[in-house]
Amino acid sequence: MTARTITYRDAVYEALREALRGDERVFLMGEDVGYYGGAYACSKGLIQEFGEERIRDTPLSESGFVGAGIGAALGGMRPIVEIMTVNFSLLALDQIVNNAATLRHMSGGQLSVPLVIRMATGAGRQLAAQHSHSLECWFAHVPGIKVVAPATIEDARGMLSTALADPDPVIIFEHATLYNEQGELPETDDYAKDIESARISRTGGDITLITYGGSLQKAMAAAEDLAKDGVDCEVIDLRSLRPVDDATIMASLAKTHRAVIVDEGWRSVGLAAEISARISEQAFFDLDGPVARVCSAEVPIPYPRHLEMAATPQPDKIAAAAREVLRR
């Protein structure tokens, strides 16, 4: 199988273009998705190819255009709504939580909302406390929506089409530091990837590092570092944050008996806490040690580089947490 080297950004672009070419009901809507080319340049050139109707620049009205996306989905379209960052999505929480997530249930199963929302998330670009947070867990808390975090180029390329084919609202979190990442994308006739299962990114027998999104590469780097000391890490990329693929996690723990959860969200009341609770409920007797968490410090993300690094999970902190669990 041949492969080509592309960026995560290109993978998102290709996925968008394929979706727009494949289904006339699909359209992209959001702030600066058109002539600007997307805040992260993922839709550059699409307005020239597909026109203003289908690559729809919106005013700065997050609640308005997310709600319009929900309405358009009810009306037979397949909207992809881009929100510039997760921080701005808070302006649309009403529509996402009170409408997108509830309409199927409130209508007694009459309605489906086949809406895809994409947004950038995470720290690492010195954008300070209103552009850098990881609030995936806020959305993963809510029944009625699905939440995915493509951490790899293959998933950035392949999750969108599956999300669009899903009858229910799917939120795709793209970590902002990933867009420039390069990697190999194997050539195939069908790039589609499932949006429900976790993946073993690295197999190992001593300890399981569980993570997602922008922290995957950091966990992989920590695993490399630990390997030098003879610690054999298994790394799980959760991929889907709602639903969580418990089976993959518990199967890994049955083998390694130890876990470190790496989550760029804050530690308190977050995704790592949820995963840890599930492990306690389902794999307690497999454990040989306490479950550890490496999360963001309990502080709004600061601007200076060194403090931003200190506030967020890094490979050395992950490796240190693993050593602590292993008592090595």
Next chain:
Amino acid sequence: MSADNEVSLSRAEAMALLGQMILIRRFEEKCAELYSTQKIRGFLHLYIGEEANAVGVMRALSPNDAVVATYREHGHALARGLPPGEVMAEMYGKASGSSRGRGGSMHIFDKKHRFYGGNAIVGGGLPLAVGLALADKMQKLNRVTCCFFGEGAAAEGEFHESMNLAALWQLPVLFVCENNGYAMGTGLSRSESETSILQHAKSYRIAGEDVDGMDVVAVRAAALSAVGAIQNGGGPRFLENKTYRFRAHSMFDPDLYRQKQEIAQWKTRGPVVQFSKWVIETQLLSQSDIDGLEEEAARTIDEAVRYAEESPWEPEEDLERDVYTPRKVEETAR
């Protein structure tokens, strides 16, 4: 009444308008009674006094058009033609209700009738209506989405975002503001610097008019004209219907913020008495016609209550259904 509108109503149309208003009035009076006997629980927001709005506007819509309403939507649901038994069963929370009982009084949905709720977040339905209209425009379907909301919604950001989007994209939306003067207990002049909601819409370059929301003929005429303009590609239209609710905001509301005199004064202009008087005076209908409509409404409501009473509760095992779309029904649902 509406002689100045120069609208000539047929006898059949007059029967329909009055019949629906009477049905809604008596249906809701029954709901209030059922609330006091605890058959209906939760919030119950009665539309009594405002019937002319839903009834008049709905006469201008076709079955292909879509309706987005608020939590005070029993009247809209009935005027839209939803089966009264299903609406009543929804109030009871029964599995045979419009929304399988999952929504209750505030969340009546009916996909067949393109009735999209039943939205209990003030202003939250407006972006949905914009999106439904956007879908129609993109699919080149000549349909109208009609969005009802109260004057309280005008203070929400979603109102302004939706006005702007609908006007900017020239979408086929009929915005109907049912201005009953009070957002729960807060009078309009105490919550808005500009008390003309129509003026807000006009500032977004949306054409519209002020309408006497107690006069079903005036509402109907305004809606027909607005829907016609929308269908001719004129973009969104806005009606500000001045109306009044005769009952409190909800069954929990002691109604401390309004003067009895004010309520009494509005009641003299009540849509049912006003229109009844007019159809008699103009000899369009007779008293026996009106009596017949009352009897028919009473029968319909009796049947609706019986249907709701006799319907089964949803089994608890089904609690977690309808959160996500089951894969096997996916194709039919989409």
